[in-house]
Each structure stands twice: as structure tokens, then as C-alpha cells.
Amino acid sequence: MIHPADTVQAPFRAGPPVRSLADVQRIEAAMPLEQAMPVRSTYELFRNSAAAFGDKTALTFIRSVAEADRPLRWSYRQLFEGIHQTANLLHNLGLQPQQAVSVLLPACPEYHLALWGGEAAGIVQPLNPLLSEDKLAALMNAAGSRVLIAWGADAEAGYWQKAMRLRERVPTLQAVLRVLPHDAPPAVEGPLPEGVLDFGQARAAQPADRLVSGRVIQPEDIAAYFHTGGTTGDPKLARHSHRAQVFTAWASVQVQGLTDRDVAINGYPLFHVAGVLPASLASFSAGVEVIIPTTTLLRNREVMRQYWRLVERFRPTSLSAVPTVLAALADVPLDGADISSIKYCRTGAAPLSPELAARFERLFGLHVHESLGMTEMAGISTITPPGVVGPAGCVGFPLPYTRLRIVALDERGNASDRELPPGQAGMVLFRSPNLFSGFLDEADNRKAFTADGWLATGDLGWLDEQGRLNLTGRAKDLIIRSGHNIDPKVIEDALDAHPAVQLAAAVGAPDAYAGEVPVAYATLLPGASATEEELLAFVAQRVDEAPARPKRITVLQRMPTTNVGKIFKPELRQLAAIDTVQQRLQALWREAAPAGLPLPEVLPEGPAGLLLRAPDHPAWPTLAPAVADAVARLGVQARIA
Structure with missing residues (x-):
């Protein structure tokens, strides 16, 4: 029975407990999804939790490690009252259900008011x-x-300062709400600019009970715009319905x-x-206490x-972090700390190397x-x-009421319509109740879905005999050497196994003959050394296919990562292109450069291109055509200036 919204x-x-695919199927067989999950919106979800948990702590905010003994705590009732006040404030500012409220905040309790109050009043856009x-x-x-x-x-x-400058660049913006840090004085010095309100004061004036x-709110109403990427190219806005977000919960x-x-x-x-x-x-949705470890998190x-x-x-009863954070935590000694409360450790967002998984379990007893x-x-x-204990790369069971397929890649590396049996790797496709409502720009949707409406994830994986998905990498991360597909994870796992290596990543470097050749980058554990x-010798012994053995391995002081801790391979590809161009120029100079002519810098x-800064030397014009030809043969996007 579906309950009325009120x-x-x-x-x-x-x-x-779910321990097998049969357990997932048992949930599906018990009743239709509409009966299993009658909640229609995130607003209803918080209403239900406030009624059930009342004065139980919902949020604990650690202002600083030095003051961890006196964190700020909000109960479920206080959180729901704040959501009401925020939604009412936004409504009074003229926000309609189909309009967006953008959020530019660090981690803090008010972020949750902005998120869920924003979704109750309109569409929230975290930035x-x-x-x-x-x-x-x-x-x-x-x-x-x-x-x-x-x-x-x-x-x-x-x-x-960003917020004030954005006011001038977004014509539709009608108001700015200023959230003061928790260590700020109670009042802002001087009057606020026109169109700017103090969030705390304005919110406090609103009703907290309705x-x-x-x-x-209807299940298909859009709750949020989440941007994907943004570190290269133009980020895309993905639309989430209330139904999709509630199903995830x-x-x-x-x-x-x-x-x-x-x-x-919550360190994310x-x-x-x-x-x-x-x-x-x-x-x-289940009454868990969520801890925010300072505004800058992990x-x-x-x-x-x-x-x-x-x-x-x-x-805490669980630990959840991306692999790069787990790698950093592996270097933090316990020093006698009691971590026996942790019963479940989870990661995602990026591949987990077998060596890191083994090291974490060895050091802390946490699978x-x-x-x-x-x-x-x-x-x-x-x-x-x-x-459920799986090997590294095993990401578990599909969610209840979700469908998953593995299909072969076509000649362009996209999803084909040829389904593969268990044990064979291909592109992972999904259909699910939490599937997004498409990108805001319709042009972005063409590559997101197959012709018959399945989400083409870009992830490569296979199903094991237990029905669990095992990932092998990303289709766009494949290194294609003379038409031969090389999975970078094979190289990364081999390099990760070296006792001195902390993090490893492999990418394709441009090559005039093979198109791409594999190269790798690594950071070392504190105090460790390796040439x-x-x-190279260590990896060569562990990578069976000769074409997949990296041509060079560079030790970095810092591995480039995204803001959520994923290894940022576009920067590594650009670095690989720079190294390759430099090596080719050095060879060209040995062969043909006039005496005294310095190498171009x-x-x-930009996000993917190169700039060759020409030397100020009278002999440069004689060699400039050869440089342009050498770079063009590498297939590198470069500008000579």
C-alpha cells in the first residue's frame, strides 16, 4: 500500500543480512518496489526519521581536532526543523520548485540544511x-x-570573494545567503551588500514545523543538479529525481x-x-549518527x-574512503588506538589495488x-x-530491482549489443530505479545511453560465479598499442606490489609508430627508495605480455588527484606527452641541431594540450619545421609559440 504524502x-x-545474489533476489520477490519503498521524496525521508529518532544525534561536527572534545551536535528533530526553515526561507525569496539554488560551502552542518531544504523548496545544485x-x-x-x-x-x-564575483556573472541570481563559520563573531562587521542575507538570522525567522x-513533492520531481567532472572540459549537469535519491538511500x-x-x-x-x-x-534514512571531521574533511x-x-x-562502526585516502591512512600508525568499533570498511570511486587491500587488512584487521x-x-x-569477502576489484552485487549487463566493445570502444557470458569482460550497462533523469543539456545524453535505453557506464568488468561484478578499468583508460588493448590495471597491480610503492598509475604515452605505449607513475612510501x-625490472617479471610492460616508470613526489581523491589520469597523460616530446626533441637535437641552439621549453x-616555447635564437627557424613534423607524428595536440 502506498501511503499518502502527509x-x-x-x-x-x-x-x-544480504550475503548472496539470492538474498538480493529475495528482497525483489517479497513485494513490488512501490510497496517496499513508499517514500516519495527526500523531504518525507527526513520527516520519517525525525518522527522516529527525535532527540537522537543526527549530525556531529568536529570544528577542529584540537576541540574534538566539544563538537557541535544536532538531533534529528533539530535537523528537520532546520530543513523546514531553510526551505521556507528559499520559498519566501521566490524560489519555485523548478528553479535552482546553488551551494558553495565547505563541509559543515549548514550544508545539510542547504541540500535538503533546497530540495524541499526547489532544485539544489552543489558546487x-x-x-x-x-x-x-x-x-x-x-x-x-x-x-x-x-x-x-x-x-x-x-x-x-568568489560568491561576490559570481553575483556579477549570473544574471538570474536574485539573492545570496551568507553562512558564517562557526568560529566567527556573532555579527558581521558592517552592513551586508544589497541582495545578501545572513543565512542564520534569516533562517531563524522562518517557521520550523512545516x-x-x-x-x-512528486517522486519524479527533480531534486538536484550534480555536476560531473569539471577538472577537464566543461562539466555536465546530471538531473536527480527524488525517487532516484530515495532509492539510493x-x-x-x-x-x-x-x-x-x-x-x-563522512569524509567525502x-x-x-x-x-x-x-x-x-x-x-x-536509518537513524545513523553522521560525523563531519572539520570543514576540510580528510x-x-x-x-x-x-x-x-x-x-x-x-x-564509528564503519570506515569509508577512496583508495588514495586508505593508502595515506595505511601510513598512520595506530599507536595503541582502539578501533574495534569499526565493523565494516568500504571503498569506491577508483580501483583498489590488491597490495593496498592486503596491507590495510594486515595493519588494521579490516577487510x-x-x-x-x-x-x-x-x-x-x-x-x-x-x-562478503571478495578479491580486489570485486565491487559486489547489483542493488535490488537493478538490472546489469556486460556487453562487448565495438570497434570504437563503445558498447555493442552483443551480450557476454559470466567470466568475460566487457562494458558494464545498468537499468535501475536510481538511474538519473538525464543531463540538463540534451546533447550530453547521446553517449550516456545505448539505443535501447541502458546506461553505458564506461566501466569494464565481468560477472563471477556468485553474480558479483568485478571491475577491470575504464574504457577510456585503455592503452591501445598498435591496435592491442592494454588494461592499465595489470601494470598498476604489478607496480603496487613493490614494497616501496605507495600509489601507482599507468597511462598511454604518445608514440609515432604504435599510437600509444604504456608508461607508469608511482609515489613511494615515506622513507622508501627505488630506482x-x-x-621496471620488478614490473616486467609480473606482467606477462611484453607489449603491456611499461616503457618508463617515473617516481613522483605527489600523485595528482581529484578533489575527491581519485588519481587524476588526464594530468598524468599530459605529463607523459611532455616527457615523450622532450625525449623526441633531444633525439632531434642530437641529430640535426646547430651548435648553441637551446631546446624549446x-x-x-589547457587541460590536455602542450605549448612549445621557441628559443630566442637565430638558428631556430632552420629547425622549426622539423620540430613541427616530429610533434605532428606523435599525434600530440601542441602549439609552438
């Missing part, structure tokens, strides 16, 4: 504060943003067995789908240094369970549940 229902509760102002303005203009909720300080990301709009509770006895440290950014939906909304060096002591103090999530599926697609020759330009 009827308070029970919070989400898990059934018997990555580390994007350039050009991209932020482009995203807000694409969304037609009417209100901006921004951090009222400039620490780290220059939030407030939505003054009287809005009844419900399915996560079922597969993970979340209960109101659980406590979770709240502009990212992983931090908002699987890590937060799923937790709130980028806070003191938080990382004291992480195990924070675990001992706050007693790392993997999951697959993506913006286009409201944050989660498959989960390895507690109690390129040693690493090779620099990155």
Missing part, C-alpha cells in the same frame, strides 16, 4: 569550490540559479544493513554525490594524523569491501555487503 511512515529498516570561477559561472548559468548559499569566509578556497509552501540500507546503532565518519566532500547520497542520505592533515584517535573517541557508484546512478550501483630500473597548455 502520512508519517517508519524509517528505512534492513531485513535479513565544487575548487573549480575555476569561469566553470562555476557556467554551471550556475546552465542551471539558471536563483539563490546562492555561500560560505562567508575566504579561507582555503576563497569562498566569499513547509509554508504546502508543496507535495533505501537500497544502501538493505544491502549494508544500516541501523540506528551505527555511527559513520558534500558537493560530490558519494558524500551526499550513499554516505549521508542513506545514513539519515584533506585536513591533522585529521589524517589523528584519524585513529578520532575513531577511538567517536566510535576493504568495494562498491561501484556514479553520478548517473545517484551515487551507488553495486555494493559488497558486510560479511626506475629496479621498478615544453609546457602544459
Whole structure:
């Protein structure tokens, strides 16, 4: 039976533990999804949790590690009241259900008011504060943003100055709400600019017990615009319906067995789908206490240094982080800290190397369970549940009511219509209740779906005999050497196994004859050392196919990562192109350069291109055509100036 929208229902509760595909199928067979999940919106989800959990702590905000003994805590009732006030404030500012409110905040309790109050009043648009102002303005203009909720300080990301400049670049923007840091004085010095309100003061003046709009949110109403990418090219805006977000929460509770006895440290950014939906909304739907470890989360060096002591103090029952964070935590000694409260450790967003998985289990006694999530599926697609132990690369079972297919790649590396049997790797396709409602720009949807409506993930994987999905990489990350597809994970796993290596990544470097050849990059554990020759020999012994053995391995001081901790391969590809061009120029100079002619400087330009800065030398014009030809033969996007 589907309950009316104004009827308070029970919070989400898990059934018997999920340990197999048969258990997932049991959930599906029990009843139709509409009966299993009658909640229609994220607003209803918070209403149900507030009614069930009341004064139980929903949010714990650690202001600083030094002040961890006196965190800020909000109960479920307080959180729901704040959601009401925020939604009512936005409604009074003229926000309509089909209009967007943008959010430019660090991690803080008010972010959750902006997220869920924004969805109750209209469409929320979380923004990555580390994007350039050009991209932020482009995203807000694409969304037609009417209100901006921004951090009222400039620490780290220059939030407030960005917000003030964005006012001039987004014509649809009607109001800015300023969120003051928790250590700021109670009043802002001087009057606020016209059109700017103090978020705390304006919110406090609103009713906290109801939505003054009287809005009844429908399941297919758009709840949020999440941007994908943004570090290269133009980010795309993915539309999430309320149904999709609620399903992510419900399915996560079922597969993970979340209960109101659980406590979770959420170290994921709240502009990212992983931090908002699987890590937060799923937790709130089941009465979990969610801990925010300072405004800068796991980028806070003191938080990382004291992480195990924070675990001992706050007693989380789960640990969830991307592999690069797990690698950093592996270097943090326990020093006697009691971490026995952690019963479940999970990772996602990027491949987990077998060596890192083994090291984490050896050091801390925690098996790392993997999951697959993506913006286009409201944050989660498959989960390895507690109690299910799989090898690295195994990301678990599809969610209940979800369908998954593995298909062969066509000659352009896209999904074909030829389905593959278990054990064979191909492109992963999904259909699911939490499938997104498409990109805001219709032109972006052409490559997202197959002709028959399946989501083409771009992930490569295979199904094992237990029905679990195992990932092997990304289609776009394949290194294609003379038509031969090389999976970079084969190289990365081999390099990760070296005792001195902390992180490893392999990419294709341009080659005039083979198109691409594999190269690798690594960072080393603190105090460790290894030469390129040693690493090359080590990998060669573990990579069977000669074409897949890397041509060079470069040790970096820092591995480039995205803002959510994924290894950022576009930067490595650009670095590989720079190295290749430099080597080719050195060879050309040895062969043909006039005496005294310096090499051109090779620099990155834009997200993927190169700039060759010509030397100021009278002999340069004689060799310039040969340089242009050499670069063109490599297939590198480069400009000579």
C-alpha cells in the first residue's frame, strides 16, 4: 500500500543480512518496489526519521581536532526543523520548485540544511569550490540559479570573494545567503551588500514545523543538479529525481544493513554525490549518527594524523574512503588506538589495488569491501555487503530491482549489443530505479545511453560465479598499442606490489609508430627508495605480455588527484606527452641541431594540450619545421609559440 504524502511512515529498516545474489533476489520477490519503498521524496525521508529518532544525534561536527572534545551536535528533530526553515526561507525569496539554488560551502552542518531544504523548496545544485570561477559561472548559468548559499569566509578556497564575483556573472541570481563559520563573531562587521542575507538570522525567522509552501513533492520531481567532472572540459549537469535519491538511500540500507546503532565518519566532500547520497542520505534514512571531521574533511592533515584517535573517541562502526585516502591512512600508525568499533570498511570511486587491500587488512584487521557508484546512478550501483569477502576489484552485487549487463566493445570502444557470458569482460550497462533523469543539456545524453535505453557506464568488468561484478578499468583508460588493448590495471597491480610503492598509475604515452605505449607513475612510501630500473625490472617479471610492460616508470613526489581523491589520469597523460616530446626533441637535437641552439621549453597548455616555447635564437627557424613534423607524428595536440 502506498501511503499518502502527509502520512508519517517508519524509517528505512534492513531485513535479513544480504550475503548472496539470492538474498538480493529475495528482497525483489517479497513485494513490488512501490510497496517496499513508499517514500516519495527526500523531504518525507527526513520527516520519517525525525518522527522516529527525535532527540537522537543526527549530525556531529568536529570544528577542529584540537576541540574534538566539544563538537557541535544536532538531533534529528533539530535537523528537520532546520530543513523546514531553510526551505521556507528559499520559498519566501521566490524560489519555485523548478528553479535552482546553488551551494558553495565547505563541509559543515549548514550544508545539510542547504541540500535538503533546497530540495524541499526547489532544485539544489552543489558546487565544487575548487573549480575555476569561469566553470562555476557556467554551471550556475546552465542551471539558471536563483539563490546562492555561500560560505562567508575566504579561507582555503576563497569562498566569499568568489560568491561576490559570481553575483556579477549570473544574471538570474536574485539573492545570496551568507553562512558564517562557526568560529566567527556573532555579527558581521558592517552592513551586508544589497541582495545578501545572513543565512542564520534569516533562517531563524522562518517557521520550523512545516513547509509554508504546502508543496507535495512528486517522486519524479527533480531534486538536484550534480555536476560531473569539471577538472577537464566543461562539466555536465546530471538531473536527480527524488525517487532516484530515495532509492539510493533505501537500497544502501538493505544491502549494508544500516541501523540506528551505527555511527559513520563522512569524509567525502558534500558537493560530490558519494558524500551526499550513499554516505549521508542513506545514513539519515536509518537513524545513523553522521560525523563531519572539520570543514576540510580528510584533506585536513591533522585529521589524517589523528584519524585513529578520532575513531577511538567517536566510535564509528564503519570506515569509508577512496583508495588514495586508505593508502595515506595505511601510513598512520595506530599507536595503541582502539578501533574495534569499526565493523565494516568500504571503498569506491577508483580501483583498489590488491597490495593496498592486503596491507590495510594486515595493519588494521579490516577487510576493504568495494562498491561501484556514479553520478548517473545517484551515487551507488553495486555494493559488497558486510560479511562478503571478495578479491580486489570485486565491487559486489547489483542493488535490488537493478538490472546489469556486460556487453562487448565495438570497434570504437563503445558498447555493442552483443551480450557476454559470466567470466568475460566487457562494458558494464545498468537499468535501475536510481538511474538519473538525464543531463540538463540534451546533447550530453547521446553517449550516456545505448539505443535501447541502458546506461553505458564506461566501466569494464565481468560477472563471477556468485553474480558479483568485478571491475577491470575504464574504457577510456585503455592503452591501445598498435591496435592491442592494454588494461592499465595489470601494470598498476604489478607496480603496487613493490614494497616501496605507495600509489601507482599507468597511462598511454604518445608514440609515432604504435599510437600509444604504456608508461607508469608511482609515489613511494615515506622513507622508501627505488630506482626506475629496479621498478621496471620488478614490473616486467609480473606482467606477462611484453607489449603491456611499461616503457618508463617515473617516481613522483605527489600523485595528482581529484578533489575527491581519485588519481587524476588526464594530468598524468599530459605529463607523459611532455616527457615523450622532450625525449623526441633531444633525439632531434642530437641529430640535426646547430651548435648553441637551446631546446624549446615544453609546457602544459589547457587541460590536455602542450605549448612549445621557441628559443630566442637565430638558428631556430632552420629547425622549426622539423620540430613541427616530429610533434605532428606523435599525434600530440601542441602549439609552438
